Amino acid sequence: MEQNLDEKKLDTIKLRILEMETDNIVRKESNPAMEEKIKNMIMKEVEKK
């Protein structure tokens, strides 16, 4: 969709998702809960100045 994406932000989102999912291997939160967490994290990272 949009080509001009901030590479640093992309890397941060990738890393954060992997951390959250690694954690969740043992926490075993429900899918909707994880989706909500990831969604909020992406919104926060994208809008960070």
Add this chain to the structure above:
Amino acid sequence: MIINKLEMYNFRQYIGYQKIEFSTDPDKNVTVLIGVNTSGKTTIVRAFEWCLYGKNGFEDPILLNSDIRDNMQVGDIQDVWVAVTFTHDEKVYTIKKIFKYLCNERISDGGKWNVTLNKKPEEILSLEYLQSDGQTKTPIDQSNISESMDRVLPKDLADYFFFGGERISGIANRTDLSKAVRGLMRLDVLENASTHLSKVVKSFENSIDTSGDANAQKAKDSLGTYMKKREQVVDEKNNAEKQMEYWKSKEAEFNAQLAKSNIDQVKQAKKERDRIESTLCSEKSKLERAKKDMVNYFSDPKFRAFAYFGMPAINEVLRSLDLLKGTKQNVECVPDMEQGAIDFLVKRGHCICGTKLDKGTIPYEKVMEERRILPPEVLSSAVQTYKSKAEGYLAGTEDYKSNMEEKYKDIRHIVRRIGGLTDDLEKQSELILDDTDAKKIEADRKDAHTKYIEAKQDYDSLVASIGGCDTNIKNCEMAIDKYAKSSTKNTRVARFISYSQKVYDWLLETYKGKEEIVREQLQIRVNDNFKKMYHGERSIVIDDKYRVKYSDITTEESDGLKAVKSFAFIASLVSMAKDKILDDADMKLGQVYPLVMDAPFSNVDEIHIDNICKILPQTANQVIMAIMQKDWEYASNNLNQHVGKSYKIEKDKDADGKEIDTSTHFR
């Protein structure tokens, strides 16, 4: 995880306090516990399972030593506990589980005491680790113990590291090993992330405000419909897949029964039919490939089917143009330019090169001269341009038809061969049907085969439907995304979609890449280990669910062969984790695992014991093996050099030298 020590107190037949230290030396990574039947080998594996995961695998769930229990008075409390000390990520942990048994009742029954204990003994679980000073112990909060243990070695995967001889045979034949493989290789992290993120992208897309744009609104409505349909079709596809697997296994079962027949004719016919079936299978694959090739030749733009099919019409036009009289066809002019372009330059007042185009000047006269030979007024230029384009368009399509005919011939040839082989197959079936016993089995086999084919047809058509849904979903998403990009009110959401979509694509690509490495490596390693462990010639393939299958034949397997196959599988899996095959600069996925086995060779003959023992110490980081004396005699040939610690499990003896079943010690 490397296990340092196991401590037990009054745990089943291990009376009093007992301790085993395991070898942690990487060069001598094997610890053997040798004992006779009923000495308490299985109890060791169960002590680990109970302490680490709370699993109680005993028929009689009371864990307290029966001698101790029999001597309890009403109101007495006795502890039973197991503690495991292990090293993980360079930290030394100790997990300890205690059950406190309370005697509720003690009744005399003909000279024997019946002691009743509380059904739910109080449980105390603790986990602590040693600080770097080697002295200070830091306890882990009670509520985090189970989660912490799952981080060290997940409970779901414990079956692959703590197992008994009777359990090992079934491991490689489990219906779906994907979860275990993905878990052990930590691919589940990437897989879960892609699943969650795909839903996040969809959720962002749903939040796009499409009111005011009919097309985007329509795409949004359709997207919901297609997604629901897709879910439904995926369920149906999974059912069809289960059916396929069921009927395939039934067919293999009947085949194996026929192979056991004592009648030579049946045996011979079965053998011949297997051969024909294998050829038939390969011809059918060839047919699929030939059909795909033909479709591709038709649909791939690089083969220019469109030019070939347009050829008659284009040639007809060219012929008609040749007939035009009085047309100067060889006038040279600027290709693809029309008079309108010159008119534009003149109106603008200067040429592309910047020269002024004032009426009466030379540059003006020159461009007007060019204008006179340009289309549309000068038909010859238009004809010339058309001809050169048409000829270029047709170039290289002359042999399209003959190539297509060749492909069709191939397909017809394969179809004929399939017809012949099907007839041959039928003849062999007739020979089997001559025998009364085999007749019924053969009829059942044929029935299973037909049902398998029906299920496969359903499966294939459902897979195609999923593909159709995916295309429609993609189109809807593109329409919505396009709208979101162009509408100012959705700019914020459009940015979220862009970022999440980009990360999602990266996750998918990374997962696929790593999954391919795992599958490829697993196949290489399982084959390699299997060849070293098994004396016969058999080639192994890993199917889409990571199950281990023989690529050549589908005869019934003995328990021994199943065990060898499972050993090859586990050894390969553990070695892949040990070698950290998926690690790179961004991700550290490799793990260290121990193998704790009880009577692992109970179904394996001596040659295979010998072979397996050569492999195990090299593949796993640590091997702990409770083994029968008779098996150790064979195993020691190859294992002895890797043994760091060795124990004997012996029952205590009474004054008359008779073994006491309720009292066992390590020596």
